[in-house]
Amino acid sequence: MKTAPAVFAVGKEYQIMVPVSENSLFWIETGGESFYDEQNGIMRSICSTHRVKVPMEVLDKAGEYTVCEREIIDRKPYFPETKETKRTTFKFKPVPQKNARVYHIADTHNQIVAPTVAAGIFGKIDLLIMNGDIPDHSGDISNYDTIYKIADIVTGGHIPIVFSRGNHDMRGYYAELIAEHTPNYNGNTYYSFRVGNVWGLVLDCGEDKDDSHSEYGFTVSCHKFRERQTDFIKRIIENKKEEYKAKGVEHRIIVCHNPFTYVMKPPFDIEKEIYSEWAKLIKDNIKPELMLCGHIHRLAVSKIGGEFDSLGQPCTVILGSDVKENFHSGLGIVFSDPIEAEFCSSDGTVTQIDL
Ligand SMILES: [Fe+2]
Structure with a gap:
């Protein structure tokens, strides 16, 4: 191993x-x-x-x-x-039924030291969330090792991890083999999970520009993939008694690399119709407390109607990653009642979040 x-x-x-x-x-x-x-x-x-x-x-x-x-x-x-x-x-220690401590890492782009130092500043955890762009791209098979090296340092194989794919993971020769090297549900990179009293939904926006963009050179087909997730969200809602309304669920979260309710400048302003539908389905039915995202390399909290709410956020969105050379910030959460959260940086800075 x-x-x-x-x-x-x-x-x-x-x-x-x-x-x-x-x-x-x-x-x-x-x-x-x-x-x-x-x-x-x-x-x-x-x-x-x-x-x-x-x-x-x-x-x-x-x-x-x-x-x-x-x-x-x-x-x-x-x-x-x-x-x-x-x-x-x-x-192995399962996630406890109360006060679970969770650390969220995204956008490490092959860095290992700074992200794991930042995780250590939050301290002991019960669950690690890896929310996309952990390797810089999938052009080199060894980049997948970044996922397992970070997981080893932070969890040691002793606690669970939730994994969500990022857009950079879709690039390069080995991108099509990502399902062999990362967790998925019957090959799908979108799925639900339940740990302790926390239920979560992992969604995957795929790439961040239109499929026809020259940067991709015909190598992606994300529109249909996103449409399949609309159907998936509807199936989750139909099956709510086994999912977010199951006995013992006290916290509900959405994990998605791309903060899809935020419309960025062109050419990143894609799929407004689909993303609005996802947000409405989630808001009207699942009613999560938090949506955890990375992708834009900023630490920020957007409440409903806030800075990043372009398409109708279903809940508060936390952008929980920042990355610079030899520097990384992530997000620590305690699923207490109410939830507490803080941003942790590899330089030792800790910023409490007002939720
Ligand atoms: Fe990204």
Whole structure:
């Protein structure tokens, strides 16, 4: 394993993922059961990132998991040869039902030191949110390691992570393989999650300019992708009793890299109709407390009708990332009643947020 595993919360399961440097067979033992990285019964080994799906209730109850790896010597058709099984056990702490401490990182653009220093200033956390543009682009396969290196330093494999894709993640040769290296729900980068008493919806705007923009050279097709998310939001609303109205849900948040209710200057002023519909559906039905965003590299709070409200914000929007050379700021949140939040910077500055 190149790093500690990252335990991503997706739907009602954890996707335990880790990049590896050698071809290996991979599985997780927890709660008296084994969960394998397999496809249709075949254990995967020709992959640089392993993924094992574990039901949340199993890992939450067990409080620890053991990563099992068996390096391939020769995967010949008959009597394949592998090395001895290596086992490493990690303690795991689910998000508590009250006062969860959450740190939000976005727009690290391949930086690791400054973002993790800023996270350390907020202190002990129960959940990490990685909200897009963590690698600078997907033109180099090694850029995906940035995600796992930050996750390792901040979580050590001991607490859950929510992952949301950014627009820079869609660029370069390996962008089309991002689903192999990051968490997703049946291949989709938009999904809901539930951790402790917090329910969340991850949305993905895709790129930030029209599909026809010359910067993309015909390599993106985001309009239909956004339309599918409109249908997805409607399905979430239809299924509200299993989602944001489920028993025990006390906090609701939206996680989206791009603050889609803010209309920027051309050529970034796209999809006003779709984004207005998303905002209205969310505002009228889900009624979240916060929408967490990055993308524009600023620390700001926009209440309904505020500076960044162009299309009808469903709730307060926090722009929770700033990035400069060797400098990063993120957002710490405590899901107390009422919610408390502060911006934390790698130079030690902490700014309380008036919500
Ligand atoms: Fe971005």
